[in-house]
Amino acid sequence: MSRIQTEFTILAAYNGDSILIKTFDENKDDFIILVDGGTPSTFDYSLKKNLNGISKINLLVLTHIDSDHVGGLIKFFKNSLINKIEIDEVWINQPNSDLNKNANEKALISVRQAENLKALIIEKKPYSKIREITIADNVINIKGLEFTILSPTVEIKDKFYEVYEKEKVSLNQENLEVNISLSIAEYSKSLKELNKIDFKPDSSINKDIYNSSSIAFVLKCPDVNLLLLADSRAEIITKRLKELGHNIESPLEVDYVKISHHGSLNNTSQELLSLIKSSNYLISTNGGTASHKHPARETIARIVHKTNRDEKLLNIYTNYKITDIKIRIGEFVNENDLEEGNWNIEHKNTFTKNDI
Incomplete structure (x- = not known):
């Protein structure tokens, strides 16, 4: 099928991420990318209907193994729909080994789900190419589409594998599934x-290893550029962008930025934002859970009042209605906020180049 423009959708994925990108390759043929599957309920609520009519996924990316990213993919692979969809390539960072069935169920939920998904991929799609991803891959070109890998580093991937293996055989690991969005x-x-308050993450990279190991990348399509940050750490992405030659005077220019970790306080720094030039920022969350609420008001502040902003209107988009998010977390933005900074916030799920 021939396509003339990229369309991507930030699916309603509860407190998680699921992104469906419909773009085209160098031959103008359809190229479909699915990044994460959201929570287990995401498949039934939104992913299934968005996949209907699709016969091939050219690239499936599991950015990391947290439940709010992998859960919906497991449901997808267990559903009869999987038999109707070809999958060319899967990006997934995960050690090859068997799960210890006697390990603690609650503590190891993400590890169990990751093992479950990989077994399902091998069973259901034995001819799909499975590939590990780190910044050592640098730039990956698939049929004219360019993926610049920003995270994880080889060292962080290796540390993640070490923690992963330990969690499968231990009942009392400290480095379990760490969510650093908790804040007052x-x-x-x-x-x-x-915005004047210095960025000080609550947890170290090693103690937040699942998020730190996120596969984050810049996707250059023929007509639009996307920065997809998964749940990556600001420190890692900042360092990588500097290595690629970006600075305040020469920031990375993209059409859209999917903000890391649902707009969490601890994943978006002022320094990171100064290395990015964009007028459109996307936040994927329904407001979070009772103990882990997002987006953080501080993250909104850092985006709106970043130091090297131009004078163009800045847009922040949420994949759930603003009113619904406020019901869960309160007035994270208000009318007074909109009076300064030439910016707007609204609910929107699907985007194209024409929306810029």
């Missing part, structure tokens, strides 16, 4: 005041 909501300060 700061709604009394203005966005400008919040």
